[in-house]
Amino acid sequence: MHTTTLTAELIRGALDLERTPRGLLPHRLPARARAQCADPQLALAESQPSGVRLAFRTRATTVELDTVPTKRIYAGAPPRPDGVYDLLVDGLPAGSATADGGDTLTVDLRSGATEHRPGPVATVRFAGLPGTVKDVEIWLPHNETTELVALRTDAPVDAVPDRGRKVWLHHGSSISHGSDAASPTGTWPARAAALGGVDLVNVGLGSSALLDPFTARALRDTPADLISVKLGINLVNADLMRLRAFGPAVHGFLDTIREGHPRTPLLVVSPILCPLHEDTPGPTAPDFAALAEGQLRFRAAGDPAEVADGKLTLAVIRAELSRIVRERTADDPGLHHLDGRALYGEADAGELPLPDGLHPDAAAHARMGERFAALAFAPGGPFAR
Incomplete structure:
Protein backbone atom coordinates (compact mmCIF):
# COMPACT_ATOMS: atom_id res chain seq x y z
CA MET A 1 0.00 0.00 0.00
CA HIS A 2 1.16 3.54 -0.77
CA THR A 3 1.01 6.08 2.05
CA THR A 4 0.35 9.62 0.82
CA THR A 5 1.22 12.68 2.87
CA LEU A 6 -1.94 14.66 3.47
CA THR A 7 -1.51 18.23 2.25
CA ALA A 8 -3.73 21.17 1.35
CA GLU A 9 -3.78 20.22 -2.35
CA LEU A 10 -5.67 17.02 -1.46
CA ILE A 11 -8.24 18.70 0.82
CA ARG A 12 -11.15 20.87 -0.30
CA GLY A 13 -13.71 22.88 1.63
CA ALA A 14 -11.47 23.82 4.60
CA LEU A 15 -10.36 27.38 5.35
CA ASP A 16 -7.42 26.27 7.51
CA LEU A 17 -5.44 23.12 8.30
CA GLU A 18 -3.87 22.64 11.71
CA ARG A 19 -1.00 20.24 12.32
CA THR A 20 -1.67 18.28 15.53
CA PRO A 21 0.35 15.61 17.34
CA ARG A 22 -1.87 12.99 15.68
CA GLY A 23 -2.30 14.41 12.20
CA LEU A 24 -4.08 17.16 10.32
CA LEU A 25 -7.20 18.91 11.65
CA PRO A 26 -9.37 20.75 9.08
CA HIS A 27 -10.96 24.01 10.25
CA ARG A 28 -13.80 25.96 8.67
CA LEU A 29 -12.67 29.25 10.18
CA PRO A 30 -9.12 30.60 9.89
CA ALA A 31 -6.86 30.81 12.94
CA ARG A 32 -7.27 34.58 13.22
CA ALA A 33 -11.04 34.21 13.50
CA ARG A 34 -10.78 31.39 16.03
CA ALA A 35 -8.48 33.51 18.19
CA GLN A 36 -11.15 36.21 18.50
CA CYS A 37 -13.79 34.06 20.21
CA ALA A 38 -13.43 31.61 23.09
CA ASP A 39 -16.93 30.12 22.73
CA PRO A 40 -16.56 26.31 22.98
CA GLN A 41 -19.67 25.81 20.84
CA LEU A 42 -18.10 27.77 18.00
CA ALA A 43 -14.85 25.82 18.40
CA LEU A 44 -16.79 22.56 18.14
CA ALA A 45 -18.86 23.65 15.16
CA GLU A 46 -16.06 25.07 13.02
CA SER A 47 -13.90 21.99 13.59
CA GLN A 48 -16.65 19.66 12.35
CA PRO A 49 -15.76 19.33 8.67
CA SER A 50 -19.11 19.87 6.96
CA GLY A 51 -18.39 20.05 3.23
CA VAL A 52 -14.71 19.16 3.69
CA ARG A 53 -13.48 16.32 1.52
CA LEU A 54 -10.33 14.62 0.32
CA ALA A 55 -10.03 14.77 -3.47
CA PHE A 56 -7.46 12.88 -5.53
CA ARG A 57 -6.90 11.06 -8.82
CA THR A 58 -5.77 7.44 -8.74
CA ARG A 59 -6.03 3.93 -10.20
CA ALA A 60 -6.34 2.48 -6.70
CA THR A 61 -8.94 -0.20 -6.05
CA THR A 62 -8.57 0.05 -2.26
CA VAL A 63 -8.46 3.21 -0.16
CA GLU A 64 -7.88 3.39 3.59
CA LEU A 65 -8.16 6.54 5.68
CA ASP A 66 -7.00 6.67 9.31
CA THR A 67 -8.80 9.31 11.36
CA VAL A 68 -9.54 10.35 14.93
CA PRO A 69 -13.20 11.39 15.04
CA THR A 70 -14.76 13.04 18.09
CA LYS A 71 -18.12 11.46 18.82
CA ARG A 72 -20.66 13.43 20.88
CA ILE A 73 -22.77 11.92 23.64
CA TYR A 74 -25.65 13.88 25.18
CA ALA A 75 -26.30 12.58 28.69
CA GLY A 76 -29.81 11.20 28.96
CA ALA A 77 -30.53 11.52 25.24
CA PRO A 78 -30.66 8.70 22.65
CA PRO A 79 -27.25 7.71 21.24
CA ARG A 80 -26.20 9.69 18.20
CA PRO A 81 -25.40 7.75 15.03
CA ASP A 82 -21.76 7.54 14.06
CA GLY A 83 -20.51 10.07 11.56
CA VAL A 84 -20.55 8.94 7.94
CA TYR A 85 -17.78 9.07 5.34
CA ASP A 86 -19.19 9.31 1.80
CA LEU A 87 -17.18 8.06 -1.17
CA LEU A 88 -17.67 9.58 -4.62
CA VAL A 89 -16.01 8.22 -7.75
CA ASP A 90 -16.04 10.58 -10.72
CA GLY A 91 -18.73 12.56 -8.94
CA LEU A 92 -21.08 9.62 -8.34
CA PRO A 93 -21.88 7.93 -4.99
CA ALA A 94 -19.74 4.81 -4.57
CA GLY A 95 -20.14 3.86 -0.92
CA SER A 96 -20.34 5.04 2.67
CA ALA A 97 -18.65 3.94 5.88
CA THR A 98 -18.36 4.77 9.56
CA ALA A 99 -15.32 4.77 11.85
CA ASP A 100 -15.03 2.70 15.01
CA GLY A 101 -12.87 4.41 17.60
CA GLY A 102 -11.86 7.99 18.16
CA ASP A 103 -12.44 10.41 21.01
CA THR A 104 -15.72 11.03 22.84
CA LEU A 105 -17.23 14.29 24.07
CA THR A 106 -19.97 13.87 26.68
CA VAL A 107 -22.30 16.86 27.15
CA ASP A 108 -24.65 17.38 30.10
CA LEU A 109 -27.51 19.49 28.69
CA ARG A 110 -28.71 20.47 32.17
CA SER A 111 -25.43 21.85 33.50
CA GLY A 112 -23.54 22.47 30.29
CA ALA A 113 -20.58 20.46 31.61
CA THR A 114 -18.50 18.51 29.12
CA GLU A 115 -16.02 15.66 29.40
CA HIS A 116 -13.54 14.81 26.65
CA ARG A 117 -11.98 11.36 26.54
CA PRO A 118 -9.26 10.42 24.05
CA GLY A 119 -9.62 7.23 22.06
CA PRO A 120 -7.84 5.14 19.44
CA VAL A 121 -7.25 5.92 15.77
CA ALA A 122 -10.01 4.58 13.52
CA THR A 123 -9.70 3.26 9.96
CA VAL A 124 -12.22 3.73 7.17
CA ARG A 125 -11.77 1.34 4.24
CA PHE A 126 -13.23 1.33 0.73
CA ALA A 127 -12.43 -1.63 -1.53
CA GLY A 128 -13.49 -2.94 -4.91
CA LEU A 129 -13.06 0.35 -6.76
CA PRO A 130 -12.52 0.19 -10.53
CA GLY A 131 -8.86 -0.03 -11.54
CA THR A 132 -9.11 2.76 -14.09
CA VAL A 133 -7.91 6.34 -13.59
CA LYS A 134 -10.65 8.13 -11.65
CA ASP A 135 -11.32 11.10 -9.42
CA VAL A 136 -12.05 10.05 -5.85
CA GLU A 137 -13.61 12.16 -3.12
CA ILE A 138 -14.04 11.17 0.52
CA TRP A 139 -16.47 13.54 2.24
CA LEU A 140 -15.72 13.72 5.96
CA PRO A 141 -18.48 13.48 8.59
CA HIS A 142 -20.30 16.79 8.73
CA ASN A 143 -21.04 16.38 12.45
CA GLU A 144 -17.82 14.94 13.94
CA THR A 145 -14.55 16.78 14.48
CA THR A 146 -12.15 14.67 12.42
CA GLU A 147 -8.37 14.60 12.58
CA LEU A 148 -6.79 13.09 9.48
CA VAL A 149 -3.95 10.69 10.31
CA ALA A 150 -3.01 8.74 7.17
CA LEU A 151 -4.15 7.97 3.62
CA ARG A 152 -3.21 4.60 2.12
CA THR A 153 -3.98 3.30 -1.37
CA ASP A 154 -2.86 0.37 -3.52
CA ALA A 155 -1.80 2.75 -6.32
CA PRO A 156 -0.22 6.21 -6.35
CA VAL A 157 -2.30 9.32 -5.75
CA ASP A 158 -2.22 12.68 -7.54
CA ALA A 159 -4.05 15.94 -6.96
CA VAL A 160 -7.15 16.48 -9.11
CA PRO A 161 -6.55 19.13 -11.80
CA ASP A 162 -8.63 22.27 -11.65
CA ARG A 163 -11.97 21.53 -13.34
CA GLY A 164 -12.88 25.19 -13.72
CA ARG A 165 -15.98 24.88 -11.57
CA LYS A 166 -17.32 27.88 -9.73
Whole structure:
Protein backbone atom coordinates (compact mmCIF):
# COMPACT_ATOMS: atom_id res chain seq x y z
CA MET A 1 0.00 0.00 0.00
CA HIS A 2 1.16 3.54 -0.77
CA THR A 3 1.01 6.08 2.05
CA THR A 4 0.35 9.62 0.82
CA THR A 5 1.22 12.68 2.87
CA LEU A 6 -1.94 14.66 3.47
CA THR A 7 -1.51 18.23 2.25
CA ALA A 8 -3.73 21.17 1.35
CA GLU A 9 -3.78 20.22 -2.35
CA LEU A 10 -5.67 17.02 -1.46
CA ILE A 11 -8.24 18.70 0.82
CA ARG A 12 -11.15 20.87 -0.30
CA GLY A 13 -13.71 22.88 1.63
CA ALA A 14 -11.47 23.82 4.60
CA LEU A 15 -10.36 27.38 5.35
CA ASP A 16 -7.42 26.27 7.51
CA LEU A 17 -5.44 23.12 8.30
CA GLU A 18 -3.87 22.64 11.71
CA ARG A 19 -1.00 20.24 12.32
CA THR A 20 -1.67 18.28 15.53
CA PRO A 21 0.35 15.61 17.34
CA ARG A 22 -1.87 12.99 15.68
CA GLY A 23 -2.30 14.41 12.20
CA LEU A 24 -4.08 17.16 10.32
CA LEU A 25 -7.20 18.91 11.65
CA PRO A 26 -9.37 20.75 9.08
CA HIS A 27 -10.96 24.01 10.25
CA ARG A 28 -13.80 25.96 8.67
CA LEU A 29 -12.67 29.25 10.18
CA PRO A 30 -9.12 30.60 9.89
CA ALA A 31 -6.86 30.81 12.94
CA ARG A 32 -7.27 34.58 13.22
CA ALA A 33 -11.04 34.21 13.50
CA ARG A 34 -10.78 31.39 16.03
CA ALA A 35 -8.48 33.51 18.19
CA GLN A 36 -11.15 36.21 18.50
CA CYS A 37 -13.79 34.06 20.21
CA ALA A 38 -13.43 31.61 23.09
CA ASP A 39 -16.93 30.12 22.73
CA PRO A 40 -16.56 26.31 22.98
CA GLN A 41 -19.67 25.81 20.84
CA LEU A 42 -18.10 27.77 18.00
CA ALA A 43 -14.85 25.82 18.40
CA LEU A 44 -16.79 22.56 18.14
CA ALA A 45 -18.86 23.65 15.16
CA GLU A 46 -16.06 25.07 13.02
CA SER A 47 -13.90 21.99 13.59
CA GLN A 48 -16.65 19.66 12.35
CA PRO A 49 -15.76 19.33 8.67
CA SER A 50 -19.11 19.87 6.96
CA GLY A 51 -18.39 20.05 3.23
CA VAL A 52 -14.71 19.16 3.69
CA ARG A 53 -13.48 16.32 1.52
CA LEU A 54 -10.33 14.62 0.32
CA ALA A 55 -10.03 14.77 -3.47
CA PHE A 56 -7.46 12.88 -5.53
CA ARG A 57 -6.90 11.06 -8.82
CA THR A 58 -5.77 7.44 -8.74
CA ARG A 59 -6.03 3.93 -10.20
CA ALA A 60 -6.34 2.48 -6.70
CA THR A 61 -8.94 -0.20 -6.05
CA THR A 62 -8.57 0.05 -2.26
CA VAL A 63 -8.46 3.21 -0.16
CA GLU A 64 -7.88 3.39 3.59
CA LEU A 65 -8.16 6.54 5.68
CA ASP A 66 -7.00 6.67 9.31
CA THR A 67 -8.80 9.31 11.36
CA VAL A 68 -9.54 10.35 14.93
CA PRO A 69 -13.20 11.39 15.04
CA THR A 70 -14.76 13.04 18.09
CA LYS A 71 -18.12 11.46 18.82
CA ARG A 72 -20.66 13.43 20.88
CA ILE A 73 -22.77 11.92 23.64
CA TYR A 74 -25.65 13.88 25.18
CA ALA A 75 -26.30 12.58 28.69
CA GLY A 76 -29.81 11.20 28.96
CA ALA A 77 -30.53 11.52 25.24
CA PRO A 78 -30.66 8.70 22.65
CA PRO A 79 -27.25 7.71 21.24
CA ARG A 80 -26.20 9.69 18.20
CA PRO A 81 -25.40 7.75 15.03
CA ASP A 82 -21.76 7.54 14.06
CA GLY A 83 -20.51 10.07 11.56
CA VAL A 84 -20.55 8.94 7.94
CA TYR A 85 -17.78 9.07 5.34
CA ASP A 86 -19.19 9.31 1.80
CA LEU A 87 -17.18 8.06 -1.17
CA LEU A 88 -17.67 9.58 -4.62
CA VAL A 89 -16.01 8.22 -7.75
CA ASP A 90 -16.04 10.58 -10.72
CA GLY A 91 -18.73 12.56 -8.94
CA LEU A 92 -21.08 9.62 -8.34
CA PRO A 93 -21.88 7.93 -4.99
CA ALA A 94 -19.74 4.81 -4.57
CA GLY A 95 -20.14 3.86 -0.92
CA SER A 96 -20.34 5.04 2.67
CA ALA A 97 -18.65 3.94 5.88
CA THR A 98 -18.36 4.77 9.56
CA ALA A 99 -15.32 4.77 11.85
CA ASP A 100 -15.03 2.70 15.01
CA GLY A 101 -12.87 4.41 17.60
CA GLY A 102 -11.86 7.99 18.16
CA ASP A 103 -12.44 10.41 21.01
CA THR A 104 -15.72 11.03 22.84
CA LEU A 105 -17.23 14.29 24.07
CA THR A 106 -19.97 13.87 26.68
CA VAL A 107 -22.30 16.86 27.15
CA ASP A 108 -24.65 17.38 30.10
CA LEU A 109 -27.51 19.49 28.69
CA ARG A 110 -28.71 20.47 32.17
CA SER A 111 -25.43 21.85 33.50
CA GLY A 112 -23.54 22.47 30.29
CA ALA A 113 -20.58 20.46 31.61
CA THR A 114 -18.50 18.51 29.12
CA GLU A 115 -16.02 15.66 29.40
CA HIS A 116 -13.54 14.81 26.65
CA ARG A 117 -11.98 11.36 26.54
CA PRO A 118 -9.26 10.42 24.05
CA GLY A 119 -9.62 7.23 22.06
CA PRO A 120 -7.84 5.14 19.44
CA VAL A 121 -7.25 5.92 15.77
CA ALA A 122 -10.01 4.58 13.52
CA THR A 123 -9.70 3.26 9.96
CA VAL A 124 -12.22 3.73 7.17
CA ARG A 125 -11.77 1.34 4.24
CA PHE A 126 -13.23 1.33 0.73
CA ALA A 127 -12.43 -1.63 -1.53
CA GLY A 128 -13.49 -2.94 -4.91
CA LEU A 129 -13.06 0.35 -6.76
CA PRO A 130 -12.52 0.19 -10.53
CA GLY A 131 -8.86 -0.03 -11.54
CA THR A 132 -9.11 2.76 -14.09
CA VAL A 133 -7.91 6.34 -13.59
CA LYS A 134 -10.65 8.13 -11.65
CA ASP A 135 -11.32 11.10 -9.42
CA VAL A 136 -12.05 10.05 -5.85
CA GLU A 137 -13.61 12.16 -3.12
CA ILE A 138 -14.04 11.17 0.52
CA TRP A 139 -16.47 13.54 2.24
CA LEU A 140 -15.72 13.72 5.96
CA PRO A 141 -18.48 13.48 8.59
CA HIS A 142 -20.30 16.79 8.73
CA ASN A 143 -21.04 16.38 12.45
CA GLU A 144 -17.82 14.94 13.94
CA THR A 145 -14.55 16.78 14.48
CA THR A 146 -12.15 14.67 12.42
CA GLU A 147 -8.37 14.60 12.58
CA LEU A 148 -6.79 13.09 9.48
CA VAL A 149 -3.95 10.69 10.31
CA ALA A 150 -3.01 8.74 7.17
CA LEU A 151 -4.15 7.97 3.62
CA ARG A 152 -3.21 4.60 2.12
CA THR A 153 -3.98 3.30 -1.37
CA ASP A 154 -2.86 0.37 -3.52
CA ALA A 155 -1.80 2.75 -6.32
CA PRO A 156 -0.22 6.21 -6.35
CA VAL A 157 -2.30 9.32 -5.75
CA ASP A 158 -2.22 12.68 -7.54
CA ALA A 159 -4.05 15.94 -6.96
CA VAL A 160 -7.15 16.48 -9.11
CA PRO A 161 -6.55 19.13 -11.80
CA ASP A 162 -8.63 22.27 -11.65
CA ARG A 163 -11.97 21.53 -13.34
CA GLY A 164 -12.88 25.19 -13.72
CA ARG A 165 -15.98 24.88 -11.57
CA LYS A 166 -17.32 27.88 -9.73
CA VAL A 167 -16.77 28.04 -5.97
CA TRP A 168 -19.91 28.55 -3.87
CA LEU A 169 -19.18 29.95 -0.40
CA HIS A 170 -22.10 29.52 2.00
CA HIS A 171 -22.59 30.61 5.61
CA GLY A 172 -25.45 29.66 7.88
CA SER A 173 -26.57 27.96 11.10
CA SER A 174 -26.73 24.32 12.19
CA ILE A 175 -29.25 23.68 9.42
CA SER A 176 -26.64 24.70 6.83
CA HIS A 177 -24.02 22.85 8.88
CA GLY A 178 -26.14 19.73 8.33
CA SER A 179 -27.82 18.87 11.64
CA ASP A 180 -29.92 15.70 11.27
CA ALA A 181 -28.80 15.07 7.68
CA ALA A 182 -27.96 11.40 7.13
CA SER A 183 -24.50 11.93 5.63
CA PRO A 184 -22.11 14.69 4.51
CA THR A 185 -23.28 14.63 0.90
CA GLY A 186 -26.88 14.70 2.18
CA THR A 187 -26.76 18.12 3.81
CA TRP A 188 -28.87 20.59 1.89
CA PRO A 189 -25.87 22.73 0.76
CA ALA A 190 -24.02 19.62 -0.47
CA ARG A 191 -27.09 18.45 -2.36
CA ALA A 192 -27.59 21.89 -3.90
CA ALA A 193 -23.91 22.14 -4.89
CA ALA A 194 -24.04 18.76 -6.63
CA LEU A 195 -27.13 19.79 -8.58
CA GLY A 196 -25.64 23.20 -9.38
CA GLY A 197 -22.30 21.79 -10.55
CA VAL A 198 -20.25 23.96 -8.17
CA ASP A 199 -17.54 23.37 -5.58
CA LEU A 200 -18.89 23.96 -2.07
CA VAL A 201 -17.17 25.74 0.79
CA ASN A 202 -19.61 25.37 3.69
CA VAL A 203 -19.23 27.77 6.61
CA GLY A 204 -22.49 26.65 8.19
CA LEU A 205 -21.75 26.79 11.92
CA GLY A 206 -24.08 25.10 14.39
CA SER A 207 -25.45 27.67 16.89
CA SER A 208 -22.91 30.18 15.59
CA ALA A 209 -24.41 32.15 12.69
CA LEU A 210 -24.44 35.25 14.89
CA LEU A 211 -23.27 38.04 12.58
CA ASP A 212 -19.82 37.83 14.14
CA PRO A 213 -17.38 40.29 12.51
CA PHE A 214 -14.63 37.65 12.39
CA THR A 215 -16.91 35.37 10.35
CA ALA A 216 -17.67 38.21 7.95
CA ARG A 217 -13.93 38.81 7.55
CA ALA A 218 -13.37 35.09 6.88
CA LEU A 219 -15.99 35.21 4.12
CA ARG A 220 -14.45 38.43 2.79
CA ASP A 221 -11.02 36.83 2.52
CA THR A 222 -12.10 33.48 1.01
CA PRO A 223 -11.95 33.21 -2.81
CA ALA A 224 -15.43 32.56 -4.20
CA ASP A 225 -17.51 33.00 -7.33
CA LEU A 226 -20.88 32.81 -5.55
CA ILE A 227 -21.75 33.67 -1.94
CA SER A 228 -24.83 33.10 0.20
CA VAL A 229 -25.55 33.87 3.85
CA LYS A 230 -28.50 32.32 5.68
CA LEU A 231 -29.20 34.43 8.74
CA GLY A 232 -31.59 34.60 11.65
CA ILE A 233 -32.41 31.46 13.60
CA ASN A 234 -29.30 31.47 15.83
CA LEU A 235 -29.90 35.08 16.83
CA VAL A 236 -33.31 34.04 18.14
CA ASN A 237 -31.99 30.84 19.73
CA ALA A 238 -29.35 32.77 21.67
CA ASP A 239 -31.56 35.82 22.31
CA LEU A 240 -28.40 37.66 21.34
CA MET A 241 -29.61 41.09 20.21
CA ARG A 242 -32.62 43.31 19.77
CA LEU A 243 -34.09 44.78 16.62
CA ARG A 244 -32.15 48.03 17.11
CA ALA A 245 -28.85 46.14 16.86
CA PHE A 246 -29.91 43.60 14.24
CA GLY A 247 -30.30 45.90 11.24
CA PRO A 248 -26.95 47.68 11.59
CA ALA A 249 -25.25 44.34 12.29
CA VAL A 250 -26.61 42.89 9.04
CA HIS A 251 -25.45 45.97 7.13
CA GLY A 252 -22.00 45.68 8.69
CA PHE A 253 -21.80 41.96 7.89
CA LEU A 254 -22.69 42.56 4.25
CA ASP A 255 -20.39 45.59 4.01
CA THR A 256 -17.45 43.48 5.20
CA ILE A 257 -18.14 40.72 2.68
CA ARG A 258 -18.38 43.32 -0.07
CA GLU A 259 -14.91 44.64 0.81
CA GLY A 260 -13.46 41.42 -0.63
CA HIS A 261 -16.18 40.54 -3.12
CA PRO A 262 -17.57 43.83 -4.47
CA ARG A 263 -19.35 42.32 -7.48
CA THR A 264 -19.76 38.63 -6.61
CA PRO A 265 -23.39 37.44 -6.63
CA LEU A 266 -24.43 37.59 -2.97
CA LEU A 267 -27.65 35.92 -1.82
CA VAL A 268 -29.20 36.67 1.58
CA VAL A 269 -31.45 33.82 2.74
CA SER A 270 -33.90 34.32 5.60
CA PRO A 271 -34.85 31.49 8.03
CA ILE A 272 -36.85 28.46 7.00
CA LEU A 273 -40.15 27.92 8.76
CA CYS A 274 -39.71 26.96 12.42
CA PRO A 275 -43.08 27.01 14.26
CA LEU A 276 -41.24 27.18 17.58
CA HIS A 277 -39.98 30.71 16.94
CA GLU A 278 -42.18 32.19 14.22
CA ASP A 279 -43.81 34.58 16.67
CA THR A 280 -42.15 33.62 19.97
CA PRO A 281 -38.71 35.05 20.73
CA GLY A 282 -35.81 33.19 22.29
CA PRO A 283 -33.92 32.01 24.06
CA THR A 284 -34.23 28.40 23.00
CA ALA A 285 -33.90 25.80 25.76
CA PRO A 286 -33.78 22.01 25.91
CA ASP A 287 -37.15 20.41 26.62
CA PHE A 288 -36.23 18.51 29.76
CA ALA A 289 -39.64 16.82 29.94
CA ALA A 290 -38.93 15.26 26.55
CA LEU A 291 -35.36 14.47 27.61
CA ALA A 292 -36.70 12.54 30.62
CA GLU A 293 -38.51 10.34 28.08
CA GLY A 294 -35.34 9.85 26.04
CA GLN A 295 -36.13 12.41 23.36
CA LEU A 296 -33.99 15.40 22.37
CA ARG A 297 -36.28 18.35 21.71
CA PHE A 298 -36.22 22.11 22.21
CA ARG A 299 -38.68 24.75 23.37
CA ALA A 300 -39.03 28.51 23.05
CA ALA A 301 -38.40 30.18 26.40
CA GLY A 302 -39.30 33.75 25.39
CA ASP A 303 -42.54 35.68 25.70
CA PRO A 304 -44.36 36.93 22.55
CA ALA A 305 -45.23 40.12 24.43
CA GLU A 306 -41.52 41.01 24.44
CA VAL A 307 -41.52 41.52 20.66
CA ALA A 308 -42.88 45.01 21.33
CA ASP A 309 -39.66 45.74 23.23
CA GLY A 310 -37.49 44.70 20.27
CA LYS A 311 -36.99 40.99 20.85
CA LEU A 312 -36.44 39.05 17.65
CA THR A 313 -38.65 36.38 16.15
CA LEU A 314 -38.31 34.70 12.78
CA ALA A 315 -41.17 36.77 11.41
CA VAL A 316 -39.45 39.98 12.51
CA ILE A 317 -36.11 38.88 11.06
CA ARG A 318 -37.59 37.92 7.69
CA ALA A 319 -39.25 41.30 7.33
CA GLU A 320 -36.07 43.14 8.29
CA LEU A 321 -33.82 41.12 5.95
CA SER A 322 -36.21 41.69 3.07
CA ARG A 323 -36.20 45.43 3.75
CA ILE A 324 -32.42 45.65 4.06
CA VAL A 325 -31.75 43.80 0.81
CA ARG A 326 -34.42 45.76 -1.05
CA GLU A 327 -32.90 49.07 0.04
CA ARG A 328 -29.31 48.03 -0.68
CA THR A 329 -29.93 46.72 -4.19
CA ALA A 330 -30.15 50.24 -5.60
CA ASP A 331 -26.38 50.49 -5.11
CA ASP A 332 -25.63 46.75 -5.21
CA PRO A 333 -27.38 44.98 -8.12
CA GLY A 334 -25.50 41.76 -7.34
CA LEU A 335 -27.28 41.43 -4.00
CA HIS A 336 -30.30 39.12 -3.87
CA HIS A 337 -32.84 37.88 -1.32
CA LEU A 338 -34.54 34.51 -0.83
CA ASP A 339 -37.29 33.87 1.70
CA GLY A 340 -36.22 30.69 3.52
CA ARG A 341 -39.80 29.44 3.56
CA ALA A 342 -39.39 28.76 -0.16
CA LEU A 343 -36.98 26.01 0.92
CA TYR A 344 -39.10 24.70 3.82
CA GLY A 345 -42.51 26.17 4.54
CA GLU A 346 -45.87 25.41 6.10
CA ALA A 347 -46.76 22.53 3.78
CA ASP A 348 -43.36 20.95 4.41
CA ALA A 349 -43.77 21.26 8.17
CA GLY A 350 -47.01 19.31 7.90
CA GLU A 351 -45.42 16.56 5.83
CA LEU A 352 -41.86 16.56 7.27
CA PRO A 353 -42.04 18.14 10.74
CA LEU A 354 -38.80 19.18 12.43
CA PRO A 355 -38.01 16.16 14.65
CA ASP A 356 -36.51 18.16 17.53
CA GLY A 357 -38.42 21.37 16.86
CA LEU A 358 -35.44 23.08 15.20
CA HIS A 359 -33.71 20.93 12.61
CA PRO A 360 -34.94 19.29 9.38
CA ASP A 361 -34.51 15.55 8.91
CA ALA A 362 -32.69 13.83 6.05
CA ALA A 363 -35.69 13.95 3.69
CA ALA A 364 -36.19 17.66 4.36
CA HIS A 365 -32.49 18.34 3.73
CA ALA A 366 -32.80 16.67 0.32
CA ARG A 367 -35.89 18.72 -0.49
CA MET A 368 -34.23 21.96 0.59
CA GLY A 369 -31.16 21.24 -1.52
CA GLU A 370 -33.24 20.50 -4.59
CA ARG A 371 -35.32 23.65 -4.12
CA PHE A 372 -32.27 25.85 -3.55
CA ALA A 373 -30.69 24.51 -6.73
CA ALA A 374 -33.89 25.18 -8.68
CA LEU A 375 -34.22 28.71 -7.29
CA ALA A 376 -30.56 29.80 -7.28
CA PHE A 377 -28.72 27.91 -10.02
CA ALA A 378 -31.44 27.59 -12.65
CA PRO A 379 -31.77 30.15 -15.48
CA GLY A 380 -32.95 33.44 -14.07
CA GLY A 381 -31.66 32.63 -10.59
CA PRO A 382 -28.99 34.70 -8.81
CA PHE A 383 -26.40 31.95 -9.32
CA ALA A 384 -27.40 31.01 -12.90
CA ARG A 385 -24.54 29.65 -14.97
